[in-house]
Amino acid sequence: MTQFTIFDETSAPADSKPILRSVKARLGFIPNIMGELAASPSALDAYATLSAVFGRSGLTQIERNVVLLTTDFENNCGYCMAADSTIALNTGLDREIVVAIREGRVIQSDARLEALHQFTRAMVRERGLVERHDIDAFLRAGFTKANVLDVVTGVTLKTMSNYTNHIAETELDDSFAPMAWSKPLLQHAD
Structure with missing residues (x-):
């Protein structure tokens, strides 16, 4: 195990302290991932900034949750899956959809969210080298070319935290x- 210090708003490097204070004020606590990222003020700032930017993307809160959870699944990140599942449920994502993503299953109840789920999976699995048919299917579901880039932003955000947690x-x-x-261990067929 690689030991990383989990800093708080009093023990972190000076440039990380204001970010941790802001996180604590907003959430009531500092998640361990943020405390670890605080060792590098630039990494913590990058994560906090990208998170805020993704929050302003053209995707709805529900859609952003699908991107984050799908990336967590594909990158096999237990920490982020637990955290993002908690947040998704608290911000209105249907439990059935959360469970489907956590189990690697198709989202049966919402074709649009399933298209987002599949496009995000392709993006992560193929490291951005998605096929034209993946993009076309995503656009046919009612998403835009700007939303393609929103998914890239969300995948980037989650990949940073997934890798840090690993x-x-x-x-x-x-x-x-x-x-x-x-x-x-056994994933359902798509």
Whole structure:
């Protein structure tokens, strides 16, 4: 295990302290991933900034949740899947959809969200080298070319935290523990 210090707003490097104070004011606590990222003020700032930028994208909150959860699944990140599942449920994503993504299944109840789910999966699996038919299917579902780039932004955001959690073996916060997750061994056929 690679040990990473989990900083708080008092122990972090000076340039990380204001960001951690802001996170704590907004959430009521500092998630372990943010405390770890604080070791590098530039990494913490990049993550916080990209998160805010993705929040202003052309995707709805529900759609952003689908992108984040799908990326967590594809990158096999237990920490982020637990955290993002908790947040998704608290911001209105239907539990059935959260469960489908967590289990690697098709979203049966919403064709538009399933198109987003499939496009995000292709984006992560193919490292951005998606096929024209993937983009066409996404656009046919009512998304725009700008939304293609919104998905790239969300995948980038999650890949940063997923990789950090893999390296640091981030301990799950108590707030996210009820949604603890590990990738299913047998995935359902798509």
